[in-house]
Amino acid sequence: xxxxxxxxxxxxxxxxxxxxxxxxxxxxxxxxxxxxxxxxxxxxxxxxxxxxxxxxxxxxxxxxxxxxxxxxxxxxxxxxxxxxxxxxxxxxxxxxxxxxxxxxxxxxxxxxxxxxxxxxxxxxxxxxxxxxxxxxxxxxxxxxxxxxxxxxx
Ligand code: CA2
Numbered sequence: 228x229x230x231x232x233x234x235x236x237x238x239x240x241x242x243x244x245x246x247x248x249x250x251x252x253x254x255x256x257x258x259x260x261x262x263x264x265x266x267x268x269x270x271x272x273x274x275x276x277x278x279x280x281x282x283x284x285x286x287x288x289x290x291x292x293x294x295x296x297x298x299x300x301x302x303x304x305x306x307x308x309x310x311x312x313x314x315x316x317x318x319x320x321x322x323x324x325x326x327x328x329x330x331x332x333x334x335x336x337x338x339x340x341x342x343x344x345x346x347x348x349x350x351x352x353x354x355x356x357x358x359x360x361x362x363x364x365x366x367x368x369x370x371x372x373x374x375x376x377x378x379x380x
Contacts (some may be wrong), residue, residue, distance in 0.1 A: 230295035236304030237278035250328050251343040254355035266362035296321045296365045307359040312341045321347040321368040323361045
């Protein structure tokens with residue numbers, strides 16, 4: 228049995244598609260989940276969202292025990308949560324940090340993500356469809372053979 232890809236979403240992302248469509252688009256989180264599952268095909272996936280930091284940390288712990296890779300949109304916790312950073316540091320597999328919007332085009336307090344320091348790769352500013360691209364990139368990371376000079380994690 229393959230280990231799952233965990234897709235973990237942080238605070239307020241349950242409201243996607245309902246407000247600020249000019250920044251986040253009109254796609255709901257349920258539609259994003261469907262896009263992710265389609266992109267993953269038969270690869271098992273766990274898709275989660277929480278407004279609570281501790282709940283996100285518990286899912287990262289479950290990924291440490293049972294997961295192959297993590298795609299995480301930590302939302303506002305990207306910029307504040309050393310606890311999420313510490314949990315992610317324990318994960319031995321690939322981590323893709325994802326943001327729907329281009330955080331570097333926005334206010335300065337959105338520019339410095341703590342999670343970027345330990346992410347294998349970062350997907351920023353490609354809108355909701357960035358999730359499906361991140362799933363494909365994760366499948367590639369999980370199935371491609373390591374090469375000399377390739378990515379470490
Ligand atoms: O662009 C992203 O994916 C973000 O992670 C979204 C976070 C924001 O704090 C990050 O800087 C970038 C905020 C999510 C707010 O969610 C909303 C959902 C629906 C409508 C309005 C906001």
